[in-house]
Amino acid sequence: MFLELAAIPSPPGEERSVADRVIAELEAMGLAWDEDDSGLSIGSTMGNILCRVPGGAGEGTPIFLCAHLDTVPPDGPLEPVIEDGVIRNAGGTILGADDKAAVAVMLEAVRRIVVERRPHAGIELLFTPKEEVGLVGAFAFDHNRLEARTGYVYDQAAPIGEIILGAPSQNAIRARFHGRASHSGMAPEDGRSAIFAASRAVADMRLGRTDHQSSANVGVISGGTARNIVPEWCTIDAEARSRDPGTLAVLTQEMLDAIGFAASTSDCTAETEVEQTYRGYAFAEDEPAVALAAEGLRRAGYEPATAFSGGAADANVFNERGLRCVNLGNGMIDIHTPDERIAVADLEAMVDVTLAIVDAARESW
The missing domain is CATH 3.30.70.360 (Alpha-Beta Plaits)
Structure with a gap:
């Protein structure tokens, strides 16, 4: 899935082909989705895509997962390849792990939840355009449509286990x-x-x-x-x-x-x-959304570590609007460069982390 997504060009404003591939995956899982009309007003070929995964148990903490579909503009061909367990772009430009690695992980985690009928407290998936040019898609999204008040983005080029406590x-x-x-x-x-x-x-x-x-x-x-x-x-x-x-x-x-x-x-x-x-944000280490991420990481075999980021993500928008949204490191390396890469093992591990967070959220009160 990631190799397929990474091979599709999607610079800011031109995300339609990737959006259609994501929609096809959601429909193959039998999930309903909708796309808002923000694309025209923000200069994108897509609007924000929202999908609710049925099966919430009515207890625990519902969560939303968010990833952006655009990448910084590539200046060469997109030819993702696997070499010694690491995915790179053989075309001499970006890979697009930022943020298509998160897209692939979230889709795979939800696929397993649907196929295995895993119980959960409620899951929403949100896919945004034009993040790389100022979080434009997230700003255009009506956050009141989200039922969950706690969310996660995987948009930090850092080792798995790193929890971002704040951004500028x-x-x-x-x-x-x-x-x-x-x-x-x-x-x-x-x-x-x-x-x-x-x-x-x-x-x-x-x-x-x-x-x-x-x-x-x-x-x-x-x-x-x-x-x-x-x-x-x-x-x-x-x-x-x-x-x-x-x-x-x-x-x-x-x-x-x-x-x-x-x-x-x-x-x-x-x-x-x-x-x-x-606008920036800062979490305390005992913030429930942070504690939930830490518990999921431990269950998946990772020792949580906290850090602050010098960059922004869609999490900035949701925190500014009163939701609690935490950014997690997902193993991306050298993003926005021709050396951008991610290990296959880290893609698989982030699926396990996602499922562990979903389980921990269902058991939380």
């Missing part, structure tokens, strides 16, 4: 510098280079990991019209992340100050926009 908030920052165009050979002194101003701003920023829970990055720079014209405009897209709201505010303001200072000292102007892309 992110501010997206866009700055557009305005200068003055002129011929770069005939009258360079008449020009005001917006690219120079943007470069000065970036040079003055604290980028990378700024402390143990914060980071900053400038990811995109674009500007100018031709090689022989002093550039009259330049845009930078940047971000600041932190698990601490105060630190996030300070880091964001530092970046805005660098933009303003660089523009003023370069005889340019700058327009800025700041948007909170998503």
